[in-house]
Amino acid sequence: MAEPVMDSPSQSPAPVKPETGLRRMLRIAGPGIITGGADNDPAGIATYSTVGATTGLSQLWLLVLSLPLLVAVQGIAARLGNVTKLGLAELIRIEFGRPIAYGAAVLAVVANVATIGADLVAMAAVLELLTGIKLLYFIVPLVVVMGYVTIFQDFKSIERFMLWLVVVFFTYVLAGVLAHPRWGTVLLRTVVPPIQPSVTYFAGAVGLLGTTITPYLFFWQTAGEREERRGVEQLGDTYVDITSGMIFSNVIAYFIVVSTASTLYIHHRSINTAADAAAALAPFAGHFATVLFSIGVLGAGLLAIPVLSVSTGYIVAGTVGWRMGLGREAYTAPGFYSVIALSMLAGVELAVSGFSPIKALFYSQILDGLVAPVLIALMVVLASRRSLMGQYLASLWERLGGWAAVVVMTLADIALLYGLITGHG
Amino acid sequence: MADDIREWWIKTLLGQQRSAHPVFGEQVEVQVDGSVVTLKGTVETLDEAQQIEREALQIDTVDKVNNHLCVTGGDEVYHSQTVIAVFRDKGAAQLAQQAAQYWTVHNGDEPQLIEDAETARHELSGLATAAQIPPDAVDQFETAVEDGKVLLVGRVPEDDALRIVSELEGSRAELVRTLPPEPDSTKTE
Numbered sequence: 118m119a120e121p122v123m124d125s126p127s128q129s130p131a132p133v134k135p136e137t138g139l140r141r142m143l144r145i146a147g148p149g150i151i152t153g154g155a156d157n158d159p160a161g162i163a164t165y166s167t168v169g170a171t172t173g174l175s176q177l178w179l180l181v182l183s184l185p186l187l188v189a190v191q192g193i194a195a196r197l198g199n200v201t202k203l204g205l206a207e208l209i210r211i212e213f214g215r216p217i218a219y220g221a222a223v224l225a226v227v228a229n230v231a232t233i234g235a236d237l238v239a240m241a242a243v244l245e246l247l248t249g250i251k252l253l254y255f256i257v258p259l260v261v262v263m264g265y266v267t268i269f270q271d272f273k274s275i276e277r278f279m280l281w282l283v284v285v286f287f288t289y290v291l292a293g294v295l296a297h298p299r300w301g302t303v304l305l306r307t308v309v310p311p312i313q314p315s316v317t318y319f320a321g322a323v324g325l326l327g328t329t330i331t332p333y334l335f336f337w338q339t340a341g342e343r344e345e346r347r348g349v350e351q352l353g354d355t356y357v358d359i360t361s362g363m364i365f366s367n368v369i370a371y372f373i374v375v376s377t378a379s380t381l382y383i384h385h386r387s388i389n390t391a392a393d394a395a396a397a398l399a400p401f402a403g404h405f406a407t408v409l410f411s412i413g414v415l416g417a418g419l420l421a422i423p424v425l426s427v428s429t430g431y432i433v434a435g436t437v438g439w440r441m442g443l444g445r446e447a448y449t450a451p452g453f454y455s456v457i458a459l460s461m462l463a464g465v466e467l468a469v470s471g472f473s474p475i476k477a478l479f480y481s482q483i484l485d486g487l488v489a490p491v492l493i494a495l496m497v498v499l500a501s502r503r504s505l506m507g508q509y510l511a512s513l514w515e516r517l518g519g520w521a522a523v524v525v526m527t528l529a530d531i532a533l534l535y536g537l538i539t540g541h542g
Numbered sequence: 543m544a545d546d547i548r549e550w551w552i553k554t555l556l557g558q559q560r561s562a563h564p565v566f567g568e569q570v571e572v573q574v575d576g577s578v579v580t581l582k583g584t585v586e587t588l589d590e591a592q593q594i595e596r597e598a599l600q601i602d603t604v605d606k607v608n609n610h611l612c613v614t615g616g617d618e619v620y621h622s623q624t625v626i627a628v629f630r631d632k633g634a635a636q637l638a639q640q641a642a643q644y645w646t647v648h649n650g651d652e653p654q655l656i657e658d659a660e661t662a663r664h665e666l667s668g669l670a671t672a673a674q675i676p677p678d679a680v681d682q683f684e685t686a687v688e689d690g691k692v693l694l695v696g697r698v699p700e701d702d703a704l705r706i707v708s709e710l711e712g713s714r715a716e717l718v719r720t721l722p723p724e725p726d727s728t729k730t731e
Binding site for chain 1: 621623673674675676678679700701703704707708709711712717718719720721722723724
C-alpha cells in the first residue's frame with residue numbers, strides 16, 4: 118500500500134519518510150534497551166558499586182571508552198544472527214567444530230548459572246533489607262515468577278514485561294543525583310583518565326570491563342535478531358537498537374559509580390554486594406536513595422535472570438542442535454525450554470546452598486572474563502568469513518572494535534590473574 | 543536540473559501549461575498557491591519524491607513545498623536466501639522434504655534433493671556465485687554427498703529462512719546452513 122510522504126520544510130529538500138524520528142526509534146530500540154538493561158544485572162550493579170566505593174570517580178572514563186567496544190561486539194553478534202539466521206553456539210559448532218563449541222558452551226553455561234545464583238541472592242538480600250524477612254524465603258518465589266513468565270508467556274509478552282522493568286533503572290540516576298556529587302569533578306573524570314598504578318585500581322577496571330562486555334549478551338543478541346525476524350535490509354535498525362541499548366546500559370552504570378563514589382568512597386566505606394551498597398548509601402544520601410537503589414537491584418534481577426537463563430538455553434540448544442526460540446511454544450522446543458528451567462533451578466540450588474554469593478559472583482566474573490575474549494575473537498573471525506557472510510561482512514570499524522575488545526579484555530585477564538597469583542587480587 | 547525540466551516547472555508555476563512532468567508524467571500533480579507548491583500523486587521511491595521536491599525548491603519563486611506524494615514502495619529490495627540441510631540418508635531427507643511443502647509458500651522454490659556429487663557441484667557453485675561467496679565455501683556439502691549423504695536445498699524469501707532453519711533444526715538433519723541473503727528483484731510480497 119502506498120505511504121503518503123509528509124510535508125517538508127520550506128527552503129531545503131528534507132528527507133521525507135513515512136515513519137520518522139522518535140516513533141521509529143521507539144519501535145526498533147526495544148530489544149537493545151532490554152539487552153542494555155540486562156547488562157546491568159545485580160552482579161554488575163555490585164561491581165559498579167564496588168568500583169565507585171573503592172576507586173571513586175577515577176574509572177568513569179572507562180565507561181566512555183568501553184561504549185564503542187561494546188557496540189562493535191554486540192553489532193557483530195547481531196550481524197551474525199541477522200545474516201545467517203543461526204545462533205552463535207550453532208555457528209561456532211558448524212564453523213569451528215564440536216570440541217571448541219562444547220568447550221566454550223561449558224564455560225559459558227557455568228558462568229551463566231553462577232551469575233543467576235549470585236543475582237538471586239542479591240535480589241533476595243535487598244528484599245530482606247526492605248522487609249526484614251530472611252532472604253531465603255524470597256528465592257523460590259522469585260524464580261517461580263520469572264520461570265513462569267519466561268517459559269509460558271510468548272516472546273512479545275516477555276519483551277513488554279522486560280521493557281517495563283527497564284524503567285526501574287532510572288532509580289540509579291535519581292540515586293546518583295541524591296548523592297550530591299561534585300558535577301565538575303564528575304565531568305572531569307569522565308573525559309580525563311587519572312590512571313593509578315595500584316592493584317585495586319586495575320582490579321576495578323577488570324571487573325568493570327568484564328561486567329560490561331559479557332558473554333551471555335553475545336548469545337542473546339544473536340538470537341534477538343532471529344526473534345525479531347530482522348533481515349539484512351534492517352541492519353541499520355539493528356545498529357540504532359544496539360547503540361541506544363548500550364548507551365542506556367553505560368549511562369546507568371555511570372550513575373551507579375557516581376552515587377557510590379560520591380558517598381561511600383569519600384567516607385571510606387567498603388562494600389561487597391549490591392545490597393551492601395544500598396544499605397550503606399542511607400547515612401549519606403538518605404533512606405530514599407537506599408530504597409531506590411534496592412528497587413533497582415530487584416528490577417535488574419527480574420530483567421537479567423530471564424535473559425541469562427534464555428541465553429543458557431540458546432547456548433545448549435545451539436551447541437547440541439535442538440530447536441530453539443522464545444517465539445516457539447514450550448512443547449515444540451522441549452530441550453530449549455528444559456535448559457531454561459534447569460538453569461534457573463541450578464541458580465536456586467547455588468543460592469540456597471550456602472555457597473558464598475560473593476564467591477559465586479567472583480568466580481562467575483572470572484569465567485566470564487576468560488570466556489569473553491575467546492568468544493569475541495571467534496565472533497570476529499566468523500563475521501569476517503566471506504563464505505559465511507557473503508557481501509554482509511563485518512565492517513572495518515566493527516572488526517577493529519572487536520579486536521580492540523579482545524586485546525583490552527585479555528590484558529584485563531592477565532592483570533586479574535597476576536593479582537590472583539601474587540595475592541593482590 | 544535539466545533545462546527542459548526547469549522550463550516545465552516555470553511554465554507550470556506561471557499557470558501557462560497543464561502538461562505532464564517530463565520525467566514522472568501524469569502520476570505527479572502540482573498545485574500552486576502563491577509561493578507554496580503542493581505535490582500530489584504517486585512515485586515509486588522515496589528518492590523520486592525527494593527529487594521532485596528538490597526541483598520545485600530550485601525555482602526562485604517557491605518558498606515552501608507540501609510534499610503529499612505517495613511512495614508506492616518500489617525501492618524495497620526483497621532478498622532470497624538458500625537453506626541447505628545435510629541428511630544421513632535419503633529416507634530422512636525425503637521425510638523433511640515432505641514436511642517442507644510450505645517452502646513453496648511466499649514464492650519459495652521447491653526444495654531439491656541432491657544425492658550425487660555432480661549435481662551438487664553444479665547446483666551449489668551457482669548458488670555460491672549468487673550469494674557472493676567463494677565457490678570453495680560449499681566444498682563441505684560436496685564432500686558430504688561424496689560420503690553418501692543427501693542434501694536438501696531450497697531457495698526461499700529471507701523472511702521465511704528463519705522459520706525453515708528452525709524447523710530443520712528439529713528434524714533429523716545432521717547440519718543446517720544458510721547462504722547469505724541475495725537481492726531478488728523478481729520476488730514480491
